[in-house]
Amino acid sequence: MHDTGPAPGPDKRALRRALLAARGRLTADDVREAGRALARRALELPELAGARTVAAYVSVGAEPGTHALLDALHARGVRVLLPALMPDNDLDWGLYGGEGSLARVRHGGGRMELFEPAEPLLGQDAVTGADAVLLPGLAVDRLGLRLGRGGGSYDRVLARLERADAHPALVVLLYDPEVVERLPAEPHDRPVRAAVTPSAVHRFG
Numbered sequence: 001m002h003d004t005g006p007a008p009g010p011d012k013r014a015l016r017r018a019l020l021a022a023r024g025r026l027t028a029d030d031v032r033e034a035g036r037a038l039a040r041r042a043l044e045l046p047e048l049a050g051a052r053t054v055a056a057y058v059s060v061g062a063e064p065g066t067h068a069l070l071d072a073l074h075a076r077g078v079r080v081l082l083p084a085l086m087p088d089n090d091l092d093w094g095l096y097g098g099e100g101s102l103a104r105v106r107h108g109g110g111r112m113e114l115f116e117p118a119e120p121l122l123g124q125d126a127v128t129g130a131d132a133v134l135l136p137g138l139a140v141d142r143l144g145l146r147l148g149r150g151g152g153s154y155d156r157v158l159a160r161l162e163r164a165d166a167h168p169a170l171v172v173l174l175y176d177p178e179v180v181e182r183l184p185a186e187p188h189d190r191p192v193r194a195a196v197t198p199s200a201v202h203r204f205g
Contacts, residue, residue, distance in 0.1 A: 041118050
């Protein structure tokens, strides 16, 4: 799952290009191996160990793989919520019940293909009941500020959580080089609690 949408400012645009280019150089084996390591690290998080409901996403392309993590959470009996992208770039949510519960959905006139939960969907506010939210991203800095793809889908999710006075653990899943010293910040940015990479867990604030 990833954000899509309007163009960001020039600094973020350049950063996104560089980070996406680095991901583009990864092989399928690199992505699979990183996904397995990422799952092992994430499953050790106290925030996930005690969680009854986790909002996550299905990775696509060279994104850090989430498939092994989704299956492990589901096997634990965790209620796993997955996003479905709406025409306005907001997110609805459905339940993960294993690989067979996913539908292949094309967006953007067929240019982008995502794996999304099958119907019935639970509504945009379903995420407010999550104990932890696993976020996609391209980078995070030492303050816990996350750089997304720029579409604003997850900015809306975070704003919805804030309006509902919901405080799940926010965790971003990344590759090791994507934990950086400093990212450009905007007033609406909300820091994450932790970043999980294949080799480490980074905690913030």
